[in-house]
Amino acid sequence: MKIGVKILPKSEVLDSQGRAVESMLKNNGRAVHQCRVGKYVQLEVTEANESKALALAREITEFVLYNPLIETFELEVLKGQ
Amino acid sequence: MAKPVGILRFLGTNCDRDVWEAVEATGHKPQWLWHADQFSVGDYSAFIVPGGFSYGDYLRCGVLAAKSPVMKSLREAAGLGYPVLGICNGLQILCESRLLPGVMVRNIGRRFIDTWVELKLENQTRWTSGLKPGARIRLPIAHGEGRFYAADEELKKITDGGQVWWTYSTENPNGSLRDIAGVCNAEKNVCGLMPHPERAMHTWLGGEDGRQILKNMVAA
Numbered sequence: 001m002k003i004g005v006k007i008l009p010k011s012e013v014l015d016s017q018g019r020a021v022e023s024m025l026k027n028n029g030r031a032v033h034q035c036r037v038g039k040y041v042q043l044e045v046t047e048a049n050e051s052k053a054l055a056l057a058r059e060i061t062e063f064v065l066y067n068p069l070i071e072t073f074e075l076e077v078l079k080g081q
Numbered sequence: 082m083a084k085p086v087g088i089l090r091f092l093g094t095n096c097d098r099d100v101w102e103a104v105e106a107t108g109h110k111p112q113w114l115w116h117a118d119q120f121s122v123g124d125y126s127a128f129i130v131p132g133g134f135s136y137g138d139y140l141r142c143g144v145l146a147a148k149s150p151v152m153k154s155l156r157e158a159a160g161l162g163y164p165v166l167g168i169c170n171g172l173q174i175l176c177e178s179r180l181l182p183g184v185m186v187r188n189i190g191r192r193f194i195d196t197w198v199e200l201k202l203e204n205q206t207r208w209t210s211g212l213k214p215g216a217r218i219r220l221p222i223a224h225g226e227g228r229f230y231a232a233d234e235e236l237k238k239i240t241d242g243g244q245v246w247w248t249y250s251t252e253n254p255n256g257s258l259r260d261i262a263g264v265c266n267a268e269k270n271v272c273g274l275m276p277h278p279e280r281a282m283h284t285w286l287g288g289e290d291g292r293q294i295l296k297n298m299v300a301a
Binding site for chain 2: 016
């Protein structure tokens with residue numbers, strides 16, 4: 001089973017990369033109010049049970065993939081992939 | 082005296098002073114071009130996009146610089162046939178601007194590499210008019226993302242079209258496809274390479290082969 005992990009900087013954290021991309025988009029006439037840049041991690045696990053796979057992915061994410069001080073994360077089951 | 086050579090500066094460019102000195106060392110007059118400004122193309126004889134870490138390599142190496150105002154003018158200059166040279170991050174910027182084919186990705190060994198390499202000239206361009214194909218020179222490299230990559234179809238197109246400019250001749254340091262160290266556009270006026278010719282302008286710098294590239298920038 002594949003689980004997607006979306007990681008974004010917290011809204012109160014200065015996201016310098018997001019700011020730089022946002023500024024480039026505005027300078028090129030793209031109507032963007034705000035842009036934040038995070039990471040997307042795709043985990044392929046052997047666990048076939050969906051809730052167990054999600055629990056494993058959450059454990060992995062909390063173990064190393066994100067830092068709770070500056071980031072938030074969301075998990076999603078990637079079906080049909 | 083010939084018109085000045087424009088040197089582009091972005092936030093995070095860090096080889097600009099070296100390129101300035103190198104341009105002067107070949108007897109040409111350098112002039113800065115700021116990233117936020119467009120320029121009048123006809124005021125210059127050639128253009129160099131120096132290396133560095135423009136915009137902290139955010140999003141992808143070179144992409145934010147590629148979308149900046151100064152690049153609109155550079156695109157115009159490239160289209161009119163002016164000589165344009167991208168070095169290291171400058172090459173990445175030209176690739177992200179689609180002025181040059183392909184893209185530079187993470188070195189295959191994952192490490193940043195700082196060393197000297199031997200290069201072989203594969204095809205003649207405006208920037209190497211003093212050399213014959215097959216000529217070998219020695220230049221320093223310093224990059225973490227210098228592995229040339231293009232899909233098979235594009236790789237065939239640039240190989241058949243004589244757009245491979247330089248290859249690593251003895252050892253491929255970064256896993257570049259077909260040992261590619263530098264490429265040019267179909268018209269051969271826009272060229273880019275990962276090695277740094279501006280760091281090899283004097284024997285006391287470790288070599289002066291960089292002059293073989295930089296001395297040809299302005300037609301006599």
